[in-house]
Amino acid sequence: MGTIKTKPIKRIKEISKADFIKYYYKPQIPVLIEGLTTDWPAYKKWNIEYIQSLAGDQVVPLYNNEPTKGKQKSAEPTTEMKLYDYLELIKSKPTDLRIFFYDLMKNMPVLANDFSYPDIGLKFFKRLPVMFFGSKGSTVLPHYDMDLADLVHFHFHGNKRVVLFPPCQTKYLYKVPYAVHNVEDIDLDNPDFHKYPALKHLEGLEIEMKHGDALFMPSGYWHYITYLNGGFSMTLRAFSKKPQVLMRMLYNVFFMRHFENKMRKWKGQKWIDYKDKKAIKKTNKDLHKQ
Template identity: 50%
Template sequence: VDLLKKEPTKYRIFLWNILKEVPALQKDYAFPDFGLRLLKGLPMLFFGGRDSYTFMHYDIDLANIFHFHFDGEKEVVLFPQSETKKLYKVPHSLITHESIDFSNPDYQKWPALRHANGFKTTLKHGEVLYMPEGFWHYMKYITPGFSMSLRALARNPKNLGKAFYNILIMRHYDVLMRKLKGQDWIDAKNSRAITDTNKNVAALDEN
C-alpha cells in the first residue's frame, strides 16, 4: 500500500476479500439492496497506484457488478458484449489484445476500434458504477485509490450458460494448451485476435 501511494507503478492488489481477511468487519457491514441477489461471500477490494491498469476484459462468470470507488480517481471504459467482434478479443480467453491502450487507443494500428460503441467515465470518491452482466471493462488509476465490487449472478439464461462454459471448459482447455505449447499458443491466439477482428472491420467498411 505504501508503494501504491508513493509513486506510479504497475502493481495492484485485486480480488482481496476484506470480510474474509478481516472478519471482525462482518458485524459492521450491511449489503445494499439493489434488487439482485448479491454474492455475499465475495465482496472484493481492488487497490492501485497511479497509472496502473487492468487489461480490457470481462468476468468469467458474466456477473452483474456494482463497483464502489472510495479514494482517488479511476478511468473506466466499458463495452457491451455486442461489441466483441470489434475489440480484438483473444480466442479462448476473456481479454482483448494486451497491446491496446484503451485510455488512448491507436486507431491506425487497431482500426476496428473506430466502430466500437462503448462508454467512458471517471470514478471519484463515493461513486458507484453498475456493470451489467458480461460487460467488457478497462480500468486505469489516475491517482492512487481503491474500490470494492459486489457481484450478482447472471440472470440471462444465455449468459449463465456461457459462464458455465467459461468456467468448466474454456478455462481448462486454455490452461492445457499453454502447458503443451507454451508461448507459441499465446502468440497464435494474439495473432488470430488481430486477423479475425480485421476481417470483421473489413466487412463493416464494405457495408
C-alpha cells in the same frame, strides 16, 4: 494514432429499487449512483491508512501492466509483498503494481461490518465481496468478468477512470479466443488504428469515480480501468438467472479457463501468438464484411 470514442455514463444521486430495475437492470444499462454508500461506516472509515491498520503481516500477490508471456497462466501475479508495505508504496509514489480480486471475507472479514448490501433489486452473492487496489500509473487490461455476473463497483480513497464497452462492441475489441480479454498489445489510451482498424468503430462509456461512488456494470460488459491516484475499490456481484448466461458462465469457469491454462503450459508463447494472430485476422475480416 487516435482516440477511442466515448460518451459519459449517467451519474445520479439516488434511485428507488423499482426505478433501478426498470431503467438500468432490465435493459442492462450502466449507471453511477452517488448516494449508495453515504450511510455506510465505510464511507467515513475506508481509506488506505484504515486498511493498513488491519493488514497485520498479510502477504498479497501483486499484478502489473505487463502482458503474460510464455507458459505463465492467463492471470498470474508478478510478485508479492506485505499488504502494509504495498499500501505504503501506493501512498508514496506511482507504481503499476496492483492487488487483484482480494477476497474480503477470507482475508479481512472485519470489513464486512462496514457496509451493507444495497436494496436495489439485485440478489448479491454475499460470500464473495472482492477488493482491488492500485496506484497512479496502474491500469487494468480491458476484459469482462468470466462469471458474467452483474456488478456494483464501489470506489474509495482517490479517483479512477472507468471505460465500459457493452457486449455488442466485442466485435471491435480484438477479443482473444479462449479468454475474456483482448489482444494485450493494444493500448486503448493510444490506439493504433492502422494496425487495429476496428478500434476506430469502438464506442465506450466513460466515468471518473470518486470516493463512495457506486457503478453498476451489467453482465458481460467489458471494463478498462485506470487509477488516477492511489486508491481501492470493492465489487459486489449478482449472478444472472437467465439460462443462456448461466450456460456461458459454466463454460467459461469450468472449461475455458482450464483449457487455456493447459494450452499455455503445453505450447507456451506459440499458443499466445497463435491466438493473437487469430483474433486480429478474424476481427479485421469481420470488419471488412461490414
